[in-house]
Amino acid sequence: MTTDLRQVHPSEWDSWYGKLLSAFAEPETPEERAVSRDLTELDRTLGLWEDGDPVATAGLFSFRMTVPGGAAVPTAGVTMVSVAPTHRRRGVLRSMMRRQLDDVRAAGAEPLAALTASEPAIYSRFGYGLATRELLADIDTSRVALTVPEGADAVRLRLVEDPASVLDVCESVYARVVPTRPGMLARRPGWEHRMVLDPERKREGAAPLRCVLAERDGETVGYARYAVKPGWSDREVPRGAVLLRDLEALDEAAYGALWRFLFDIDLAPSLRLDGRPVDDPWQHMVSDIRRCGMFTNDGLFLRPVDVGAALAARTYAAPVDVVFGVEDGFCAWNTGRWRLSGDPKGAVCERTRDPADLTLSVRELGEVYLGGTSLSALARAGRVREERPERGALREAAVAFLSETAPWLPHGF
Template sequence: MTKEPRVLQPSEWDAWYDVLLSAFVSQESSEERELYRSLTEVERSIGVWDEGRPVATAGLLSFRMTVPGGAVVPTAGVTMVSVAPTHRRRGLLRSMMRRQLDDVRAAGTEPLAVLTASEPVIYGRFGYGLASRFLSARIDTSRVELELPAPLAAEADGLRLRQSDEAASLLEECEAVYARAVPRRPGMLERGPGWERVPLLDPERDREQASPLRCVVVLRDGEPVGYARYAVKPHWTDADAAEGEVRLRELEALDPAGYAALWQFLWGIDLTTAIVAENRPLDDPWLHLVNDPRRCGTAVGDSLYLRPVDVGAALAARCYGAPVDVVLDVEDTFCPWNTGRWRLSGDEKGAVCEPTRDAADLSLSVRELGRAYLGGVSLTALAGAGLVCEERPGSGALRATAAAFASEVQPWLPHGF
């Protein structure tokens, strides 16, 4: 066996993918398998083979991701990473991470790489930092009320809803809304061909006796301005009382009235007493519309991990909420071409970031830069943890740079990859 990864051949996909399923102890339907086969970019997928059998896998996906300021930036999505249990602790993962980042850098078109981590402890050593989180909730709708401001309630009541028990039947309307929502929030991904099918995957084995996936679209003057995909899980107590739950899969809206109309609809579904939402933004507005947050069962989880592949291009690709002119001393042991001092100058209209010999204002690792990049993690908080250093204490560089990096809305990844 050689540790050196090589590119996957199309004829090898099934065996390669089976290694991944085995590593994650996963089962998949034929529909799921064929979808992920079609989404795999074979020419960007690699593996390690031992006596003709694949024993390690990794892939890259060609995404476009929103960054602060609204630009949608080419981004390499790291996916399908696995090592067979018989071949662990032999450096295979490291060799695949090395190959991927070298390939991305050589192509020169994607300044960022992102992933979702099955085990977060793994990827920090390769420079990936946690850049976005998600909110989950179990809202007791039998006790918690949705309290809308009167003008918003009146406007929401004037909108029209279209509902279907078959989510796929409203695919076109949903994707039109999603496409318009993408530039509004850092961390969101454009859906290229085929990716619109991912949120519709609804294997029966995962439903836990809930209904098939349903959909509701909210319309203004006949045009879709929001949608929600959800399922309903019925439950009856021994006293024949209905205590079903609404399982919210996805909700997007383009304005407050459309957003409110969707939540009113979910709140009012018959025979249910709870809404279960598993992936929402940390700053989801419903948090400010409920009268009893203690009965909403909220929790926070980790989501998107990010690392700059090209520090200069990455920092120049986004905008900044306040003027910034700072020299960053970046340490990147895994991608040493990033190590050094970089002068970042920018504002809300754009930025320039170039190597410099000037004295540093702040020093940090590339992982911390990845954490702060989308604007959801404060450089000030990282400094408080000793992970960012203001080289001249009291200069104000940390405060000014933290304000510039902050995003108006929390970054969020709407679905995995």
């Protein structure tokens, strides 16, 4: 029996991908499979082969992710990770994570690595921390009123039955929004097709996906993609639901017009949303927040591959000059003391021999990096240690790291 962890050859992709689908017990349509094949970066795709058969899979996507300050930072997107049930608890996952991070470091182009997790507990041991959260809600639109911003009445809404036919204008809106919120990904060509995949098995009884465009003076200034799931009570009372896929807008008026449209769809007294920003403004437009059925979930997990380059790639909300004592048990090259000096205009982060002000692991750095988690909160949880409290470094760094806008991952990968 021989095993070989190596790059996947184009001729092997079908068997490799079939093993991934088997691990998640989820079939795909030919259309879904074709999109996945087109997006796969074969030179960044690994398989563990045993006697010629794939038994584990892992891949990377080449992303550019918005960080605080608006820069688009190259980020390795960890994806398509699976291990056959016959090969678990043998260190297979660890070996793939090791190979990926070594390869990313050797290339030297991506200071960050990120992933979404089917089981969040798995990846903390590899240094990934929870960097974004997402909001889910089930709004009773029959009893919740919506007050929209001024100018919404001047926005023209146009319904499109085939969302794929307007991908170009929707992607143009999305691209303009990306720099405004940490965590958002600049979509490379081809990714737009994934946004409108609509296999019947995932509809759960809903009608096909639709798109509504918000327009002003001949320009598209927003869009929402959604489906309607019909439903009736025993007494023929409408119990349908609007299922929101995604919504982006360039200004407050377009945003308000789109939400008002979703609230007013006939025969659907429920609006269900999944994976929205935790600071989504609609929460301040509704009349009764208790009837919005909200809760949060984990989103993006992040780790610095190169601590110095990562911390220097973003800006900071307030001046900060602090020495971090970083522990990284999986990527030892990050372990040591790093001095971060930054402000709203830029930052420098270099190794230093000066004593540490704050001691933490690379996982904590990943959690606070996009500005959605407070260093002070992690300190109160016992995960960040302030070595010299008299200097006030914890408060200084906590204020500097926070983002004005909550970080958010708009879609999985």
